[in-house]
Amino acid sequence: GEDVEQSLFLSVREGDSSVINCTYTDSSSTYLYWYKQEPGAGLQLLTYIFSNMDMKQDQRLTVLLNKKDKHLSLRIADTQTGDSAIYFCAERGPMDTGRRALTFGSGTRLQVQP
Amino acid sequence: EPEVTQTPSHQVTQMGQEVILRCVPISNHLYFYWYRQILGQKVEFLVSFYNNEISEKSEIFDDQFSVERPDGSNFTLKIRSTKLEDSAMYFCASSEGTSGRFMDTQYFGPGTRLTVL
Numbered sequence: 001g002e003d004v005e006q007s008l009f010l011s012v013r014e015g016d017s018s019v020i021n022c023t024y025t026d027s028s029s030t031y032l033y034w035y036k037q038e039p040g041a042g043l044q045l046l047t048y049i050f051s052n053m054d055m056k057q058d059q060r061l062t063v064l065l066n067k068k069d070k071h072l073s074l075r076i077a078d079t080q081t082g083d084s085a086i087y088f089c090a091e092r093g094p095m096d097t098g099r100r101a102l103t104f105g106s107g108t109r110l111q112v113q114p
Numbered sequence: 115e116p117e118v119t120q121t122p123s124h125q126v127t128q129m130g131q132e133v134i135l136r137c138v139p140i141s142n143h144l145y146f147y148w149y150r151q152i153l154g155q156k157v158e159f160l161v162s163f164y165n166n167e168i169s170e171k172s173e174i175f176d177d178q179f180s181v182e183r184p185d186g187s188n189f190t191l192k193i194r195s196t197k198l199e200d201s202a203m204y205f206c207a208s209s210e211g212t213s214g215r216f217m218d219t220q221y222f223g224p225g226t227r228l229t230v231l
Contacts, residue, residue, distance in 0.1 A: 004156075035222075040224065041224055042118065042205060042222040042223045042224040042225060043157070043205065043207075043222035044222070045219055045220075045221070048219075088157065090157075098169070098170070099170060100145060100147070100162055100169075100170060100209070100218065100220075101147075101159035101162065101170055101172065102149075102157075102159060102220060103159070104149075104156050104157035104158070105156065106155065106156045107156075107157075
């Protein structure tokens with residue numbers, strides 16, 4: 001079945017860039033997502049990328065997709081203490097199967113030090 | 115901004131008891147979902163629901179589980195006879211239900227932490 005893997009922990013200093021990495025196994029993934037979870041809150045969609053794109057930029061967030069290596073990354077520029085949270089990578093399979101289930105990674109805890 | 119809400123935020127139950135977890139999806143959404151996250155593990159898909167029936171379910175969603183939309187606003191997950199291994203955070207989500215190549219973003223609630231003793 002599909003699998004999504006992430007490193008568990010990342011610590012950066014305020015003002016630095018953070019790069020969170022994710023690998024996935026399903027070559028038919030259509031959408032890949034980054035969700036953010038703050039303590040006590042639900043999963044908030046941060047950004048996404050469609051599988052026919054290589055890069056997507058959204059303010060401080062840059063998503064890079066290497067479809068050949070099945071590697072996805074999220075770069076946060078000028079990381080702030082408010083960015084401290086758990087970041088989940090998720091993928092969705094082919095649209096034509098009707099599947100809507102998301103497959104999540106285990107989440108990367110980002111700690112931003114002042 | 116509309117959001118998905120879930121109640122209760124924490125539920126403690128004895129093994130073998132039935133529990134019902136409640137969710138209020140975003141009002142114009144058509145697809146509803148349950149996911150769970152056992153402590154220290156990945157968020158796992160359980161079931162999706164559309165047009166008053168299950169549209170997709172995972173292997174985890176066995177006969178112990180059921181879902182229902184009892185009225186126009188609530189969406190519930192029932193676990194008939196809880197086991198210790200059902201202890202997890204349960205997330206409800208909803209999406210507009212757009213089809214085709216559109217993304218159909220899933221919006222998640224804050225979760226219900228279920229503890230089975």
